[in-house]
Amino acid sequence: MEEILVGVDGSEPGNAALEWAAVQAGRRAARLRLLHVADPAAGRGMLEVAAARAYRAAEPADLVVEALPGHPGQVLLERVSGAGLVVLGTHGHGAVASLVAGSVALAVAGCCPVPVVLVKTDASSLHDAPVVVGVSTEPSGAVLEAGYREARLRGTAPRLVHAWFQPPVEGFGAPAWIPPLDTAPLLQGVREQLARELEPWLARWPGTAPVVVQGFARDVLLEASAEAGLLVLGRHERPGWKLRALGATTRDLIRDARCPVMVVGEPAPA
Structure with missing residues (x-):
């Protein structure tokens, strides 16, 4: 089964990326893996909220949640094996020290072995656009x-x-x-x-x-x-x-x- 890996951090761009990824996972009949990198204990609650948000946006064929410690960019690249697509939220700048920070998102997009989709804002109306x-x-x-x-x-x-x-x-x-x-x-x-x-x-x-x-x-x-x-x-x-x-x-x-x-x-x- 194809897998889409999406970074979760609870921010507005991160939530937009999550919802975009959920719809695409449903469209592809792909597994959706939600990954939070920072504090695993705090991340579990965030992932529960993210999973509920994913199910509201679409119905992924399979949903996996994971919380790991470490540097967001490094951990995400280590977990990309088996994924066909990585989806990240980004402000496009780099002023926020989180998974959606521009510096982290750009670094991942610059070296990830699979395609990376970067989402800034709600794109729910764009799924069928050219x-x-x-x-x-x-x-x-x-x-x-x-x-x-x-x-x-x-x-x-x-x-x-x-x-x-x-x-x-x-x-x-x-x-x-x-x-x-x-x-x-x-x-x-x-x-x-x-x-x-x-x-x-x-x-x-x-x-x-x-x-x-x-x-x-x-x-x-x-x-x-x-x-x-x-x-x-x-x-x-x-x-x-x-x-x-x-x-x-x-x-x-x-x-x-x-x-x-x-x-x-x-x-x-x-």
Whole structure:
């Protein structure tokens, strides 16, 4: 049976993550494991409340509760074996010293071997909204696989979004932006290139096509998140720097996106 592991700490973002995870566990017929890390004695009462909240949100096929001492991020990563998904609440910043603190959530998302979903606020109205997948010019199979699976669960076609912007050129001894010009042919070329790269994935959902939007990735994907139920992003592995593997754009989107964000690990470029 698939397992979803969710961190519990009783905070508002933590409760939002718990409810989101409970609905997804019911949808997947997956086991829902509620994990509280800090004081096991105090955690038992918190877990009882969390379990009741999970059953109100949905009816997980199987529910397990667990309270352990230690550092939240470290313990959670040690318990991830057997889970197919980790769900955490996050403020997106790091000012709160708990499981939902931005620093802990970002650290886990930066090195967890399975996809991590970060939830900031109540997302109960977003479970059936479209899945947006951020794709690069060298799309990641792991990211696409995760995005397509989430879309299938919702019965909607995934929206594959690529941000493109004109690179700077050297001018008068310093970088200068190219003056405005007709970018339509360039954008069409990017669409065609992406369609070739994504052909095996597009065949899974006939009628889908990559959406290419001119602009910076953060701005393009932030706008796309406004109508999404989940934003799926990739993560490059960096040996020796795993806790810092999230790029600035991904961190910004975790903080500012208007829907839950899924971070999926992918191999570093050769």
